[in-house]
Structure formats: structure tokens, C-alpha cells
Amino acid sequence: MTSKFRTKKVEVSYGDKKAIRDISLDIEKNIITALIGPSGCGKSTFLRCLNRMNDVIENCSIKGSIHLDEQDIYGPDIDPVELRARVGMVFQKANPFPKSIFDNIAYGPRIHGLASNDSELKDIVHNSLEKAGLMDEVKDRLNDQATGLSGGQQQRICIARAIAVSPEVILMDEPCSALDPIATAKIEELMSELCESYTIIIVTHSMQQAARVSKKTAFFHLGDLIEYNDTDKIFTQPENQKTQDYITGRFG
Amino acid sequence: MIRKSIQSRRARETRLKIYGITSICFALIMLATLLISIGLNGYSALQQAYFKLDISVNTEKFVDDSGAPDNNKMNLFNWDGLVQSALREFFPEVKDRDEKKELFAIISANAGYDLKEIIKKKALGSGSHTLSVWLHLSDDADQYLKGRLSIDIPEEDRRINNKQIAWVNSLVERDIAKLKFNKTFFTSADSREPESAGILGSVIGSALTLFVTIMFALPLAVMAAIYLEYFAKPGKITDFIEVNVNNLAAVPSIVFGLLGLSVFLSTFGLPRSAPLVGGLVLGLMTLPTIIIASRASIRSIPPSIREAALGLGASKMQAALHHVLPLATPGILTGTIIGMAQALGETAPLLMIGMVAFIIDIPTTFTSSATAMPVQIYMWSDSAERAFYERSSLAILFLVAFLISMNLLAVVLRKKFEKKW
Ligand SMILES: Nc1ncnc2c1ncn2[C@@H]1O[C@H](COP(=O)(O)OP(=O)(O)O)[C@@H](O)[C@H]1O
Ligand SMILES: [Mg+2]
Numbered sequence: 001m002t003s004k005f006r007t008k009k010v011e012v013s014y015g016d017k018k019a020i021r022d023i024s025l026d027i028e029k030n031i032i033t034a035l036i037g038p039s040g041c042g043k044s045t046f047l048r049c050l051n052r053m054n055d056v057i058e059n060c061s062i063k064g065s066i067h068l069d070e071q072d073i074y075g076p077d078i079d080p081v082e083l084r085a086r087v088g089m090v091f092q093k094a095n096p097f098p099k100s101i102f103d104n105i106a107y108g109p110r111i112h113g114l115a116s117n118d119s120e121l122k123d124i125v126h127n128s129l130e131k132a133g134l135m136d137e138v139k140d141r142l143n144d145q146a147t148g149l150s151g152g153q154q155q156r157i158c159i160a161r162a163i164a165v166s167p168e169v170i171l172m173d174e175p176c177s178a179l180d181p182i183a184t185a186k187i188e189e190l191m192s193e194l195c196e197s198y199t200i201i202i203v204t205h206s207m208q209q210a211a212r213v214s215k216k217t218a219f220f221h222l223g224d225l226i227e228y229n230d231t232d233k234i235f236t237q238p239e240n241q242k243t244q245d246y247i248t249g250r251f252g
Numbered sequence: 253m254i255r256k257s258i259q260s261r262r263a264r265e266t267r268l269k270i271y272g273i274t275s276i277c278f279a280l281i282m283l284a285t286l287l288i289s290i291g292l293n294g295y296s297a298l299q300q301a302y303f304k305l306d307i308s309v310n311t312e313k314f315v316d317d318s319g320a321p322d323n324n325k326m327n328l329f330n331w332d333g334l335v336q337s338a339l340r341e342f343f344p345e346v347k348d349r350d351e352k353k354e355l356f357a358i359i360s361a362n363a364g365y366d367l368k369e370i371i372k373k374k375a376l377g378s379g380s381h382t383l384s385v386w387l388h389l390s391d392d393a394d395q396y397l398k399g400r401l402s403i404d405i406p407e408e409d410r411r412i413n414n415k416q417i418a419w420v421n422s423l424v425e426r427d428i429a430k431l432k433f434n435k436t437f438f439t440s441a442d443s444r445e446p447e448s449a450g451i452l453g454s455v456i457g458s459a460l461t462l463f464v465t466i467m468f469a470l471p472l473a474v475m476a477a478i479y480l481e482y483f484a485k486p487g488k489i490t491d492f493i494e495v496n497v498n499n500l501a502a503v504p505s506i507v508f509g510l511l512g513l514s515v516f517l518s519t520f521g522l523p524r525s526a527p528l529v530g531g532l533v534l535g536l537m538t539l540p541t542i543i544i545a546s547r548a549s550i551r552s553i554p555p556s557i558r559e560a561a562l563g564l565g566a567s568k569m570q571a572a573l574h575h576v577l578p579l580a581t582p583g584i585l586t587g588t589i590i591g592m593a594q595a596l597g598e599t600a601p602l603l604m605i606g607m608v609a610f611i612i613d614i615p616t617t618f619t620s621s622a623t624a625m626p627v628q629i630y631m632w633s634d635s636a637e638r639a640f641y642e643r644s645s646l647a648i649l650f651l652v653a654f655l656i657s658m659n660l661l662a663v664v665l666r667k668k669f670e671k672k673w
Contacts, residue, residue, distance in 0.1 A: 056562060058486050085565035095556035097575060107574075108564040158560070165564060 152183025294645025457622030464531020509604025545587020582669030
């Protein structure tokens with residue numbers, strides 16, 4: 001068992017308001033880790049620390065340390081742009097670019113110069129769509145607008161787009177919250193396949209989803225990490241009363 | 253109880269609606285009155301009184317050996333004399349000096365010059381030629397024929413006396429003089445003589461000026477908008493910049509003219525009356541308008557698009573240039589067109605930098621002396637001649653038409669590119 005991420009005493013504030021405090025946890029390589037907790041407890045905030053998306057928010061400040069493969073990602077020699085190529089992200093609301101399906105997937109490889117010619121780029125796009133399980137559905141309309149696809153397909157385009165830059169980690173922030181059960185099932189299946197080659201961290205408000213897909217689960221409450229353990233343990237014998245209350249639906 | 257309250261609420265609503273409709277109607281009526289009165293004043297400038305002369309010339313006097321017209325010789329040739337003697341053939345009874353002078357006053361003072369230009373264009377080649385040409389009557393004769401000059405007032409107060417009226421009438425009877433489409437108005441620049449004056453010079457002056465304005469203001473404004481939206485660290489300095497951009501939009505335009513006068517003309521020594529300077533000044537003036545529109549447009553692009561790009565490892569600049577800017581372009585263009593329309597109608601700052609000069613040449617470069625449409629209108633409406641007044645009204649109609657079409661274009665663009673997210 002190797003750790004991909006190692007966070008120590010991470011504390012994030014928006015202005016004077018602390019959103020999360022004292023979060024220390026190790027995230028394992030090539031498994032799915034779920035972050036659960038009532039809304040507003042800081043799951044997204046924590047997730048966005050892992051690829052420094054919080055840098056973009058003006059009044060956001062962060063303390064503590066986060067290591068990716070023993071490298072401090074807030075260290076002076078790390079470029080957030082490069083980090084985000086290694087740690088991809090899928091957002092709550094599917095946000096394909098208003099461009100063709102092909103251009104959506106090809107955007108990452110293009111800006112990072114991953115393909116030296118058109119046929120290589122094409123290969124990357126096809127591979128990514130294949131991995132995202134979308135190829136059969138869209139192979140005849142790669143030049144159509146991505147925004148014309150269904151919600152579930154759009155979200156898988158976003159996953160394919162993230163895969164196209166060959167990240168090591170994929171962060172997903174409630175990727176299924178706007179999707180119907182069938183689309184959700186497809187994405188969950190996809191995640192299970194992807195976790196063989198990628199480390200996946202997923203924020204979800206659905207405990208069933210966490211139970212179904214993840215190997216480890218972290219429970220957040222009001223900015224604190226309450227409990228972090230194997231998913232089976234969390235859902236069968238939680239150690240903390242708050243966890244117990246949350247998973248049995250007494251609040252949240 | 254409730255029914256009563258509903259009734260009174262309904263009544264109030266109806267009353268409010270009536271107030272609203274009334275005020276809109278009032279505004280529309282005022283606008284219509286304005287446009288119609290300008291239209292009634294100006295439509296007659298679409299025509300101009302011309303007279304036909306049959307002229308025989310021997311071109312040997314002004315062509316060179318190869319038969320091509322020689323400019324020098326052409327300029328020396330007595331064209332006025334040619335026109336005048338041709339005119340006198342119609343009125344052999346006119347003999348004495350004063351009477352001749354009065355007769356020549358019914359045709360344009362530029363008739364000789366115009367004839368020269370016509371013949372130059374025809375490139376007749378060497379030899380004797382007879383040709384018939386249409387030349388301008390004077391503006392007074394023109395106004396008389398259009399019924400714009402009242403002849404009820406005493407002769408000595410009139411711009412045209414009884415004898416002249418008789419001559420003009422006799423030309424008309426002989427089918428030698430008549431009103432024709434006023435092509436000159438659309439093909440020439442300003443002139444001392446109303447019949448030779450046109451708007452083309454000022455239209456081109458305005459076009460050159462606006463070109464400078466857009467080239468100067470648009471890139472600056474877009475860069476400023478992107479910077480303020482995405483890069484500026486919030487704080488005192490950013491707030492200060494923001495407040496000032498908004499204030500700048502409210503600064504009276506004449507102040508920009510003063511700025512242009514002292515900075516561009518005095519300090520940098522740029523030429524006076526030039527579209528280059530006019531464009532820069534109007535650019536400064538429209539800058540805040542475009543910045544504000546661009547920022548609004550950039551802000552209307554969902555942040556999720558930008559996040560998507562950043563999440564893939566695009567730099568801030570790439571996210572802005574590859575994704576946000578293309579999506580914001582229609583909004584930015586709309587703002588730009590509205591800013592340009594503002595600049596097109598602006599007079600005061602141009603007066604300050606000397607674009608109010610009397611210029612008879614159509615400007616060809618960004619540094620040649622030029623004037624702009626609103627300034628031309630201002631100058632004409634200030635002239636004594638009735639014929640200039642008529643032309644200034646027609647020019648106003650054109651300016652308004654330009655402005656309306658620019659604003660329509662903005663609306664169409666906005667409608668066409670409106671995206672639903
Ligand atoms: N951009 C922001 N500016 C200020 N406060 C924020 C911002 N984003 C989140 N917060 C606050 O931080 C806390 C945690 O938010 P978040 O991480 O989005 O929670 P979750 O994803 O678990 O619902 C919330 O109280 C929220 O109001
Ligand atoms: Mg969230």
C-alpha cells in the first residue's frame with residue numbers, strides 16, 4: 001500500500017472564515033477514496049486543495065502541507081499549471097466547452113503539447129473516449145457540439161477530457177449529482193474501471209454511492225475530518241457517534 | 253373587503269400603465285416631430301438646379317504634344333470666360349458691366365472650375381469639340397427654383413433680384429435649367445459655395461477617425477477588462493482603478509478634447525485637424541464604455557468554463573484567451589459598436605483639436621486635414637446661405653441613419669449570438 005497524497009494539518013480559510021481545519025489524511029494509490037459529509041462541511045474545499053484550484057479564488061488561504069508522491073505541491077518549485085495536468089478534475093456540473101466533442105478532448109493534449117502531430121492527437125482523443133466508454137456513442141459525431149449531448153454523456157466527455165492529459169489522479173466533485181440513475185450507474189462503472197490506472201478521489205453526498213464505489217471513505221463534518229477508514233468499516237461499524245448519526249440519516 | 257382591495261389595486265395598475273404608455277407616446281411623438289421637421293428641411297437638398305451649356309472648345313490650347321491634358325495649361329485657361337460667353341448667348345440683350353455681373357451671379361461661381369474638371373475627365377484629345385454639359389446654377393437660383401426663397405419681400409432685401417428671377421425663369425422655360433439629382437452632395441467635400449459642397453469629405457473623415465478609434469480603444473479595453481476581471485488582486489489599487497474607469501465614462505467629452513489638445517498636439521506635436529488625433533481622443537472617450545461592456549460580457553460567461561480549462565492545466569491567460577474571450581466576443585462587439593456610435597456623433601472634442609477647419613479636399617490619410625460628419629453639420633448649420641441649411645439637414649438625416657444602423661447591428665449581433673447556458 002502506497003500513499004499518493006499525504007496531507008498534514010491542512011487548514012483553509014475564505015477571508016477570516018475557516019472552511020476546513022486540521023485535516024491530515026493519506027490517500028492511497030489506485031483506489032477510489034470517497035469524501036462524504038453534510039453540505040457545507042468542506043469536502044469541495046479539501047478536494048480543490050489537491051490540485052490547487054483554490055488558488056484561483058481570491059480570498060482563499062491555505063495552511064499545512066500536502067505532498068503528492070513525496071513532493072510538496074505548495075512548494076516553491078511546483079507550478080500549479082503543471083500540477084493540474086497531473087491531478088485532473090471533474091466538476092459537479094458537467095462543463096464541456098461549447099466546442100466540438102473532438103476539440104473538447106483535444107484541448108488538454110494541445111496546450112500541454114502531448115501530441116506531435118494530428119494522427120497522434122486523434123489517437124489520444126480516441127483512446128480517451130474509449131476509456132470513458134463513450135466511443136460507441138459518439139464515434140460518428142466527433143465534430144458535433146459537445147453541449148448537445150445528454151447530461152450523462154457530457155459528464156463522461158468531461159471525464160474523457162481529464163483522462164486525455166494522462167493524469168495520475170482524478171478528482172471528482174459530486175460528478176453524478178445532476179444525473180439520472182442510469183447515467184449515474186454508467187459513471188460509477190466507469191470509475192471502477194479507471195481506478196486500476198488512476199487514483200480517484202470522489203466527493204459525494206450519496207452514501208450509497210460512496211458505499212458502492214469506494215474502498216476508503218472520509219467523513220467530514222463542519223470543517224473537521226471526523227473519521228477516515230475502509231468504506232466497509234465506516235458503514236458497518238463507525239467509531240464515531242457523529243458518523244453513526246450521519247450514515248443512519250439522522251442529520252445531513 | 254378583499255375584493256375591494258383587489259379593485260383598487262387593479263385601478264392603480266391600470267393608471268400606472270396609462271402613465272407609462274403616455275410617456276412613451278410623448279417621447280415617440282417628439283422624436284417623430286424632430287425627424288420629420290429635419291426631413292422636410294433636408295429632402296430638397298437631394299436635388300440641385302443645373303443648367304445645360306453647349307460649348308465648343310479647341311483643346312489644342314491645353315493638351316500637350318501627345319494629346320493628353322496638360323494640368324498647367326488647363327489651369328491657365330479662362331474657363332470662366334468660356335462659360336460666361338456661352339451663357340451670354342442666351343441673353344444677347346445683356347450688355348452693360350453691372351448687368352453682366354448680375355447675370356453671372358445666377359450660375360455657380362465654381363462653374364468654370366467644374367467645366368475644367370469635366371473636360372479633364374473626358375480626355376478629349378487634340379482638336380475642336382462641341383459638347384453639352386450640365387453645370388450648377390448658383391445656390392440662390394437653386395433655392396428660388398425650389399420655392400425656398402420668398403419673393404414677397406422687397407427686392408433690395410432679397411438675395412435674388414427681379415431681373416435674375418426673369419433670367420432663371422427664361423432658362424427653365426427653354427428647358428435649359430432644371431432640378432436634377434444632387435450627385436455633388438455625395439461625391440465632394442466642403443466648399444464655400446453650397447452647390448459645390450458635399451458630405452463625402454466628412455464621411456471619409458469620420459470613417460478614418462473611427463478606424464483609429466476602434467484600433468486604439470478595442471484592444472486596450474479588452475486587455476483592461478480581462479486584467480480587471482481575472483488578474484487584478486482585489487485591494488485599494490484595483491478599487492481605485494475601477495472607480496476611475498466608471499468615472500471616466502461620465503467625464504464630459506469636451507474634457508477629452510482639451511486633453512487631446514494639450515497632450516497629442518502640444519506635447520507630442522501630432523498634426524492638427526488629423527483623423528489620427530481625432531481617433532485617439534474619441535478612443536480615450538469610448539474606452540470606459542467598451543471596458544464596462546467587455547467586463548459585463550466576460551462576467552456573463554459561466555465560471556465553470558474557465559474552471560474546466562484551469563482544471564486541465566491551462567494557464568490563466570490560456571483560459572481567458574482560448575475560452576472566455578471567444579465566448580464574450582459578441583457582447584464585447586455590441587459594446588464596441590455602441591461606443592463607436594457615440595464617437596461618431598461626438599462633436600465637442602473634435603472642435604478642440606481643430607477638426608473644425610474648412611477643408612475642401614477629401615482626406616486620404618490619417619494625418620491629412622479632415623473634418624467629421626457632426627462637425628460638418630455644425631459648420632453648415634452656422635452658415636448664412638439657406639442652401640447650406642438644407643444640406644446640413646440632409647447630412648443630419650444621414651448621420652442619424654448611420655447611428656440607427658449601428659445600433660441595429662448591435663442588437664442583431666446580440667440576438668444572434670445570445671447563448672443559453
Ligand atoms: N468561494 C468561497 N468563498 C467563501 N466561502 C466559501 C467559498 N467556497 C466555499 N465556502 C465556504 O466554505 C465552506 C465549505 O464549503 P464547501 O467546501 O463547498 O462544502 P461542501 O462541498 O462540503 O458542500 C462553506 O461554509 C462555504 O460557505
Ligand atoms: Mg461541494
